[in-house]
Each structure stands twice: as structure tokens, then as C-alpha cells.
Amino acid sequence: MVYPQDANKAKKGLTLLLTFYMSKETKRTLSTYLRIAPKLLTAFLSLAPIGESFATEDPPNIVFILSDDQAWTDYGFMGHTDIKTPHLDALAERSLVFERGYVSSPLCRPSLASMATGLYPFQHGTTGNDVDGRNKRAELDLPLREAFHKHPTFIKLLTSNGYLTHQSGKWWEGSWKEGGFTHGMTHGDPNRGGRHGDQGLKIGRESMKPVTDFIDEATKEKKPFLLWYAPFLPHTPHNPPERLLEKYTKPGRAEDVANYYAMCEWFDETCGELLGYLEKKELIENTMVVYICDNGWVAESTNADDPNQKLWKGFALRSKGSPYENGIRTPIMVSWPGRLQPLRSPYLAHAIDLFPTIAAAAGLEVPANLTGINLLEDKALKNRKAGFGVTNSIFNMTPGNPDGTLQYLWCVEGDWKLILRYSGEDTTRYKNVHIWDTAPARLYKLKDDPHETSDLAAEYSEIVKRLKKKIEVWYPVNQKYISNELNN
Numbered sequence: 001m002v003y004p005q006d007a008n009k010a011k012k013g014l015t016l017l018l019t020f021y022m023s024k025e026t027k028r029t030l031s032t033y034l035r036i037a038p039k040l041l042t043a044f045l046s047l048a049p050i051g052e053s054f055a056t057e058d059p060p061n062i063v064f065i066l067s068d069d070q071a072w073t074d075y076g077f078m079g080h081t082d083i084k085t086p087h088l089d090a091l092a093e094r095s096l097v098f099e100r101g102y103v104s105s106p107l108c109r110p111s112l113a114s115m116a117t118g119l120y121p122f123q124h125g126t127t128g129n130d131v132d133g134r135n136k137r138a139e140l141d142l143p144l145r146e147a148f149h150k151h152p153t154f155i156k157l158l159t160s161n162g163y164l165t166h167q168s169g170k171w172w173e174g175s176w177k178e179g180g181f182t183h184g185m186t187h188g189d190p191n192r193g194g195r196h197g198d199q200g201l202k203i204g205r206e207s208m209k210p211v212t213d214f215i216d217e218a219t220k221e222k223k224p225f226l227l228w229y230a231p232f233l234p235h236t237p238h239n240p241p242e243r244l245l246e247k248y249t250k251p252g253r254a255e256d257v258a259n260y261y262a263m264c265e266w267f268d269e270t271c272g273e274l275l276g277y278l279e280k281k282e283l284i285e286n287t288m289v290v291y292i293c294d295n296g297w298v299a300e301s302t303n304a305d306d307p308n309q310k311l312w313k314g315f316a317l318r319s320k321g322s323p324y325e326n327g328i329r330t331p332i333m334v335s336w337p338g339r340l341q342p343l344r345s346p347y348l349a350h351a352i353d354l355f356p357t358i359a360a361a362a363g364l365e366v367p368a369n370l371t372g373i374n375l376l377e378d379k380a381l382k383n384r385k386a387g388f389g390v391t392n393s394i395f396n397m398t399p400g401n402p403d404g405t406l407q408y409l410w411c412v413e414g415d416w417k418l419i420l421r422y423s424g425e426d427t428t429r430y431k432n433v434h435i436w437d438t439a440p441a442r443l444y445k446l447k448d449d450p451h452e453t454s455d456l457a458a459e460y461s462e463i464v465k466r467l468k469k470k471i472e473v474w475y476p477v478n479q480k481y482i483s484n485e486l487n488n
């Protein structure tokens with residue numbers, strides 16, 4: 001997977017010299033050699049183990065692009081026939097693409113906290129979005145933020161190693177300064193409307209200038225940079241530009257679907273602006289772009305046949321806030337044109353892998369307690385057999401007791417997926433997202449049934465037992481929250 005960036009630089013220099021000193025014939029022969037030299041070196045390097053070779057004297061810029069509330073199917077490069085995402089499709093063309101990526105929680109705040117720390121929600125302590133909805137937020141949120149900031153993050157790691165780091169868009173853990181960024185937009189003060197990004201949420205929706213100005217500054221200072229680009233897109237409010245809404249509005253298509261499709265393209269346009277700016281500044285080659293979405297989202301109207309949908313009007317059940325694929329699955333992409341060959345990977349990737357992957361690319365050490373892997377290491381990908389995650393209540397947390405609001409644990413192994421149900425508390429209206437779901441365990445064969453239409457738990461009880469054991473080894477839950485005989 002390694003691409004010989006240095007060979008390209010050498011080629012440019014030598015070509016320049018040749019222009020002055022060689023005969024036409026010699027120039028032609030050497031020019032042919034120089035054209036194939038990087039390919040020969042690539043072939044040689046790709047035989048070598050990758051891990052060590054990524055440490056570099058010229059650390060890459062890191063551009064972290066985070067979508068907000070978009071289902072895994074909703075991109076051109078993932079096969080969607082209606083939603084147009086030309087810029088992300090082009091990024092996929094030059095990326096290592098994991099079509100089977102997963103997040104550790106189907107909900108924004110815990111999902112982001114897992115990306116930043118490389119830890120599961122029961123480890124970093126932030127299991128939901130809020131402690132008591134919007135009540136007494138300034139006071140109730142403080143201990144959670146303090147607990148979060150005790151953990152290392154890839155942001156703090158890069159900042160402390162000479163990177164300039166910029167926060168824009170979603171950010172739940174106080175201000176950009178508290179998050180360890182050197183630059184940013186979010187003040188995070190609950191008394192001034194701070195919750196999940198405040199001023200930062202203007203990025204993409206209103207302007208890209210804060211991000212492009214930052215790129216200019218980092219370039220001028222000749223420092224490697226990290227961009228945390230997490231716009232409030234395609235998230236609600238679904239208020240796309242009229243020109244995009246017109247494109248997606250058609251007879252027979254529900255309004256909420258058309259709005260959401262248009263929002264997905266709007267998000268894609270902003271990614272195009274960002275990636276186009278990197279290209280214009282000739283930064284593409286040594287910039288690693290990492291792409292992921294925090295959780296899925298599906299329009300309510302598409303689920304009208306489900307009798308349980310009447311309980312909840314915000315979005316389709318089994319999407320945001322649920323452990324089903326439309327809640328937890330996302331494409332994960334890593335692009336680094338100077339070093340990494342594009343590929344569609346058959347392996348599982350996970351949000352907890354982002355910290356180790358970014359740290360390795362920058363040649364930095366990863367905290368020993370992290371269980372994620374470097375996504376650029378073939379061997380680690382092959383050796384990992386399963387992925388795991390949690391689902392807690394959305395709008396209330398029980399700080400210090402991560403199982404207190406636990407609703408599900410899940411495991412994906414090969415073709416199979418097991419979902420276990422737990423009895424954590426949910427005291428808010430958001431309980432209607434999962435209150436209908438009373439089966440103690442559900443088993444799906446994702447390879448044949450990617451949309452989880454046939455629960456095979458009764459038919460394949462041995463597989464249920466085996467995967468349940470795996471979940472218990474991964475995370476032993478407080479017995480009090482195990483709610484039924486199958487889970488006993």
C-alpha cells in the first residue's frame with residue numbers, strides 16, 4: 001500500500017537536471033526509466049511490513065471529515081442511485097475504502113468521543129448526549145467534560161507534537177481550547193447556547209472561510225496541520241438550498257426524503273470545497289484525509305409500514321439511536337495519495353481505529369490501553385475477527401454508571417451480527433426510539449440480509465450463544481441490567 005513519495009520528488013529533480021545536460025535520445029531513455037521507477041519502488045515497498053514505514057520526517061497533514069446523521073447507503077460510491085455525492089465519490093476513488101465501517105455508538109456525542117479517544121463509551125464515560133436533556137446543562141455536564149478531558153485524544157497528541165489544529169462543526173466537550181486544539185470556532189459555554197458546537201456549526205452551512213484561512217495560516221507557518229471538519233450536515237434542520245431541493249423533489253417521493261437527499265448533496269458540496277482548496281494549494285499529496293459519519297439517519301416516511309413508528313416522529317426507528325445497520329454502519333475512508341494506494345477493503349473498520357491510524361501516520365506513539373488498530377496495517381486488519389459497540393439512552397446519562405442507561409450491545413463477526421437487549425433506564429421521550437424492541441437477542445446474516453429483515457436467532461441458537469460469549473468477554477455488563485432469560 002505504500003506509495004513512494006520520495007521517488008516522485010527525486011524524479012522531478014533529476015528531470016530538471018536532464019533537461020540541461022542530456023542528448024534527446026538519452027533524455028528519452030532516462031525519462032522512460034524515471035516514469036516506471038516509482039512503480040518499481042511501490043512494488044518493492046508493498047512487500048514490506050507497513051507499520052514502521054509510515055513514520056516520516058515530513059508528517060502528513062490530517063483532514064478529518066465527519067458527516068452528521070447519514071445512513072451508510074447514502075453515497076454514490078456506496079451504490080445509492082438517487083443521491084449525488086460526486087466529491088466524496090472522487091475521494092473514494094483515491095482512498096482505502098472500508099465499506100463495512102462501524103461506530104461505537106449510534107449517537108453523536110458518545111460516537112465523537114470514541115473517535116477522539118479511541119475508547120468505547122463505557123470507558124470514556126460519555127454514553128449519551130445529555131444528562132437530563134436541556135435541564136441544568138451547565139451544571140450537570142461539567143463532571144462529564146472533566147472526565148472526558150482526562151483521556152488522551154489524537155487532537156492533543158498532534159497539538160503537543162507541533163501540529164496546528166483547527167476545530168470546526170460539531171464539538172460537545174467545551175471550547176476548542178479545552179479540546180486541545182490550537183485554533184477553532186466553538187466556545188462551548190452552556191450559558192451562551194453552547195451544547196454541541198455553537199459558533200462552529202456555521203461551518204459549511206454559511207461559509208468555509210474559517211477553514212481555508214486556517215489552511216493558509218498553517219501553510220505560511222510551514223507547520224503540519226489537523227482539520228476537524230464536522231459540519232452540522234446533513235443533520236436537521238433539513239433546509240437545503242432551493243436549487244438542490246428542486247433537484248430531488250419529484251412526484252411520489254416524500255418531502256422528508258427529498259429534503260434529506262438534498263442535504264446529503266449539500267454536505268458533499270462543502271467537502272468538495274475543502275478538498276478543492278487543498279488541491280489548489282498543492283497539499284493533496286502529503287495530506288491524509290480520514291472520512292467517517294457519526295451515526296446513521298433515515299427519513300420517518302420510509303418506515304410507515306412499521307406499526308411501531310407511530311411512537312416516534314423524528315426519524316425511522318432502527319436508524320439514529322439504534323444498534324441496527326442504519327444506526328451504526330458507515331463507510332470509513334483513508335486517503336493519502338503520496339503514500340497509500342486506493343483499494344476497496346473487505347475488512348471491518350471501526351471508529352476506535354482512527355486514533356491509532358492517525359498517530360501511526362504522524363509517526364507518534366499510541367496510548368497502550370487502546371484496542372483499535374492502525375487501518376493501514378494489513379496484518380492487524382486480517383487478525384481482527386469481530387467488531388463491537390453499545391447503544392445507550394439518547395437524552396439522559398447516569399454519569400459514573402455507564403450501564404445505567406444501557407439499551408443494547410452488539411457484535412459483528414464475519415457475515416453475522418448479534419444484538420443483545422438490556423434494561424437500562426430511559427426517562428425521556430427518546431425512549432420511544434427503542435421501547436418497542438423487546439426481543440432479548442436478534443441475529444442477522446448481514447451478507448445475505450444487509451438490511452436486517454430476517455431475525456435468525458431462533459434458528460441458529462449455537463451462533464447466538466457463541467457471539468453472546470464474545471460480547472461478554474469484550475464487556476461484562478453489570479448483572480442488574482440483564483433483563484431476560486436469554487441474557488442470563
Ligand SMILES: [Ca+2]
Binds near residue numbers: 107
Ligand atoms: Ca449525529
